[in-house]
Amino acid sequence: MGGYGDVKLLREDGKRLDGRAIDEMRPVTIEAGVLPAADGSAMVTHGLNVAVAAVYGPMEAHPRKIQRQDRAVIDVRYNMAPFSTGDRIRPGFNRRSREISKVTAESLESVVLVERYPRSKIRVEIEILAAEAGTRCAGITAASVALADAGIPMRDMIVGVASGKIEDTVVLDLDKAEDNYGQADLPVGILPNTGEIAFLQMDGDLSVEEYNLAMEYNHKAAKEIHEVMVDALKRRYEGGEA
């Protein structure tokens, strides 16, 4: 966390700078099947974040050394477009995107029925077109909808959501300023049907009580986002299209 400390993030009336209540999420919209070239795809807007995910496969696993005899491997690439942030990002992988790709892949492997596709590979490409805090969560949500859109069997989808702490107050869904100047960030991936957690990261400073409250907010938000995810898939398939 930035930890500048002296930046005011809560207003006199207890609301946040953008007018949200402390347990209020930014608006989320989801569209499934947005990329014609992909086997499955989704676009998620979460506040000002824009994440697009494409799924290719299951396909033959290349190179051969990555093959697993009893299951599919999930190959995730999380990438921020050069124009997605205030200062331009040089194209190509960096340490941050490699780490996010790795833990996202491992989360998705926990829900996809990978044992159905031995020796194969499922490619998940997450592209961040606009970044305003919370891109890894928007990416996980987009990847889940894209996998479902591709018809890949899963135990459940994963909802990406985060809570954090600003001015010693636990809040749901940090925006850019809150992420930069806040005290903690707790992004998680939740299986909405079971409440299990497939993705977990955290940085900053949280007491156990604060952690529990942040998780409570996350579970509540996951249910809301899950409805939007299901609605996006219904809109894509109920019309009899594809």
Add this chain to the structure above:
Amino acid sequence: MVELVPSLLRQELNRLAAEGQRIDGRGHFDVRDVHLEVDCLYNAEGSAKVVWGDTIIYAGVKFEIRTPWPDRPAQGSLMCGAELRPVAHRKYEPGPPSPESIELGRVVDRGIRESGCIDMGELCIVPGEKVWGVMIDIHVLSDGGNIFDAAGLAAIAALRTAVVPAERFDVGEDHTLKVNGTPIMASFKRAGGRFVYDPREEEELGGDERIHITLGDEGHLHSLQKGLKGVFTPEEFAEILAVAEQKCSELRKMVAEKEGN
């Protein structure tokens, strides 16, 4: 499979061409549906989204302040790059920029640069010390064929709607970037033995050489590129150049309409 499918496609494209047909029913110089959206990305200083048939491309413009090249102390710079990331098609692999993505970025770059639509002198802030570097990044999200024309359109539309973020860098007030012209690209592909405009994926896979023509507002040529194996006659080029003039002015009108909004 990689060898077999193009050869079957090639036979099919030849058969269709002999009947004067095209794989999707278009006339050989007809375009697919093109949709352009501008100012669509929050953090880019200029942005555009092009949906061109099954091809989807975003372009974003960013600015940076840099020290000028010693031999051009009062000139800023422009750079256009493209990424063919694995999101766009199953055929694209992760890794360093491929020759194809470098070619795409450079052909679009030349069309914009050589049209002179950006006055590099206007990008100077303090001669010898501070100039603007303008970067256009082309991000291909779905490759359904003819990414060149879609990338060119997205790039110029993003550039023409860009706002110079001078306040953020503390060098004056934000202002729209001055762009004097709208260079537009038209691409042709030999499929079934003759040239077609706006090739779709199957025509790219089962065809031969491609030709990219970028024309300025006055119909002048600013960038040409021939790619892939094949040869063409001067007569063939004269024919597609005449088609390019008409196609480019139609797309130029589309950009002007979007700017007006």
